[in-house]
Amino acid sequence: MTKQQGHRRLAEFIRENQAAIVAEWTDFARTLSPASDKMSKLALEDHVLDILGFVADDLESAQTPREQFDKSRGKGPTNGPFSESAAEIHAALRLADGFDIDQMVSEYRALRASIVKLWLTNHEALASTDLQDLTRFNEAIDQAVTESVAHYTKTIDNSRNLFLGVLGHDLRNPLSAVSMGAQWIERSGTTSLKQAKVVSEIRTAAGRATQILNDLLDLTRSSFGTEIPLARTKTDIASLCQQIADELRVINPDRRFEVVADEGNTTGHCDPARLGQVLSNLMGNAVQYGDVSSPITVRLSLSDPEIITLAVHNLGTPIPIELQKMIFQSWMRGQDVKNPAEQGTHLGLGLYIAKLIVEAHGGDLSVASNEQTGTTFSIRLPRS
Known part of the structure; x- marks a missing residue:
C-alpha cells in the first residue's frame, strides 16, 4: 500500500x-x-x-x-x-x-x-x-x-x-x-x-x-x-463416622477400624451423603496404603465449639513430601506398593473431589505424613 x-x-x-x-x-x-x-x-x-x-x-x-x-x-x-x-x-x-x-x-x-x-x-x-x-x-x-x-x-x-x-x-x-x-x-x-x-x-x-x-x-x-451440590441437614457426625467404618469392615474383614469421639455435642449442619463420601475415600485410602497390622483410626475432636475436626489416621509408608504438595490436585494418585496391579483402576480424583466437598461445606482438608507418626488427613468443618 x-x-x-x-x-x-x-x-x-x-x-x-x-x-x-x-x-x-x-x-x-x-x-x-x-x-x-x-x-x-x-x-x-x-x-x-x-x-x-x-x-x-x-x-x-x-x-x-x-x-x-x-x-x-x-x-x-x-x-x-x-x-x-x-x-x-x-x-x-x-x-x-x-x-x-x-x-x-x-x-x-x-x-x-x-x-x-x-x-x-x-x-x-x-x-x-x-x-x-x-x-x-x-x-x-x-x-x-x-x-x-x-x-x-x-x-x-x-x-x-x-x-x-x-x-x-x-x-x-x-x-x-x-x-x-x-x-x-x-x-x-x-x-x-x-x-x-x-x-x-x-x-x-x-x-x-x-x-x-x-x-x-x-x-x-x-x-x-x-459447585458440588449439598443437601445440608442436622447430622450426628460421630454416628456417620461409625456407619462408614462399619461399611468398610464388611468389605475389609481383615482390617481394624476405630472411631473415637470427644464427649459432647457431635452434631453439625452438613450433607451426610457427601461427608460420608469424603470419609469413605479417606478411610479407603488408609486401607489401600496403610499398614495392615495397625488400626485405621477416625478421631472426632470438639476442642473448638464452632469447629468439628475429623482426623483419619493410619500407620505405614509415609506420603513423600513432594507428593503431599500435589495430592489434592485432580488426576493425582499415590503409588500402590501393595497392589500395583490395581493402580490402573483408580482415576486419582478421590482426594481432589473430597477437598471440593469439604470446601463446599466451608471447611478445609489437609494432610500430614511422616515415618514416625504415620499419615493423618484432617477435616475442619464449621459446625453450622
Missing part, C-alpha cells in the same frame, strides 16, 4: 485493504499454537471477511446516541433467533478447532490493532471525522467480541449439559442393570464356586465403575465452575 492521495473514511479503507488486513489476521492466528498447528490458511482466515464487512457496514450506518451507548457496552442489534452473525459462526468454528476463549478474544485484539495501525500509516493527518470513525470502529469490534464470547460460552454450556446427561443417565442405567443382575444371581445361588467368584467380580466391577462415574460427574461440575 502507498500513501493515499485523498482522505478515506475508515469504512472505505477497510474495504479497499481487506487483503492486507486478512494477511495480518492469519499471521497472528497461526501463532495460537497448538490449536492452529494443523489448520489451513482458509480455516485460519475463517469468517474474517464477513466480520470486516460487518464493521464497515456498521461504520456507515446511521446511529442514535442511545444505540451508540448500547454498543459501547457490547449490546448492539441482534440477528434474530434463527440466524447467526459472522462473529457467532467464528466462535463456533474456533471452538471446534480447539481454540480457547482467550485465544479467540486475542484475535479480535490483533484485528483491532492491525486495522488502526494500517489506517494511521496511510494518513498524512487525521480529519475531524476520524475520531468519530475510531470510536464507532471500537464499538463495532466490541460488539463482535461480545457476540463471539456469548456464543462460545453458550456452546460450552450446551456441551456440558449434554456430557452430564450422558454420564448421569445413559451410562448410569446400564451400570445399575449390571449391578442389580449380579446381586440377583448372588441371592438366587450359583452352581459352583467359580461362578460365584465371577458374579462377585462383576458386582465389584460395576460398583467401581459407578464410583468412577460419580467422580467424573463431580469433576465435570467443578471444571465448569459449578
Whole structure:
C-alpha cells in the first residue's frame, strides 16, 4: 500500500485493504499454537471477511446516541433467533478447532490493532471525522467480541449439559442393570464356586465403575465452575463416622477400624451423603496404603465449639513430601506398593473431589505424613 492521495473514511479503507488486513489476521492466528498447528490458511482466515464487512457496514450506518451507548457496552442489534452473525459462526468454528476463549478474544485484539495501525500509516493527518470513525470502529469490534464470547460460552454450556446427561443417565442405567443382575444371581445361588467368584467380580466391577462415574460427574461440575451440590441437614457426625467404618469392615474383614469421639455435642449442619463420601475415600485410602497390622483410626475432636475436626489416621509408608504438595490436585494418585496391579483402576480424583466437598461445606482438608507418626488427613468443618 502507498500513501493515499485523498482522505478515506475508515469504512472505505477497510474495504479497499481487506487483503492486507486478512494477511495480518492469519499471521497472528497461526501463532495460537497448538490449536492452529494443523489448520489451513482458509480455516485460519475463517469468517474474517464477513466480520470486516460487518464493521464497515456498521461504520456507515446511521446511529442514535442511545444505540451508540448500547454498543459501547457490547449490546448492539441482534440477528434474530434463527440466524447467526459472522462473529457467532467464528466462535463456533474456533471452538471446534480447539481454540480457547482467550485465544479467540486475542484475535479480535490483533484485528483491532492491525486495522488502526494500517489506517494511521496511510494518513498524512487525521480529519475531524476520524475520531468519530475510531470510536464507532471500537464499538463495532466490541460488539463482535461480545457476540463471539456469548456464543462460545453458550456452546460450552450446551456441551456440558449434554456430557452430564450422558454420564448421569445413559451410562448410569446400564451400570445399575449390571449391578442389580449380579446381586440377583448372588441371592438366587450359583452352581459352583467359580461362578460365584465371577458374579462377585462383576458386582465389584460395576460398583467401581459407578464410583468412577460419580467422580467424573463431580469433576465435570467443578471444571465448569459449578459447585458440588449439598443437601445440608442436622447430622450426628460421630454416628456417620461409625456407619462408614462399619461399611468398610464388611468389605475389609481383615482390617481394624476405630472411631473415637470427644464427649459432647457431635452434631453439625452438613450433607451426610457427601461427608460420608469424603470419609469413605479417606478411610479407603488408609486401607489401600496403610499398614495392615495397625488400626485405621477416625478421631472426632470438639476442642473448638464452632469447629468439628475429623482426623483419619493410619500407620505405614509415609506420603513423600513432594507428593503431599500435589495430592489434592485432580488426576493425582499415590503409588500402590501393595497392589500395583490395581493402580490402573483408580482415576486419582478421590482426594481432589473430597477437598471440593469439604470446601463446599466451608471447611478445609489437609494432610500430614511422616515415618514416625504415620499419615493423618484432617477435616475442619464449621459446625453450622
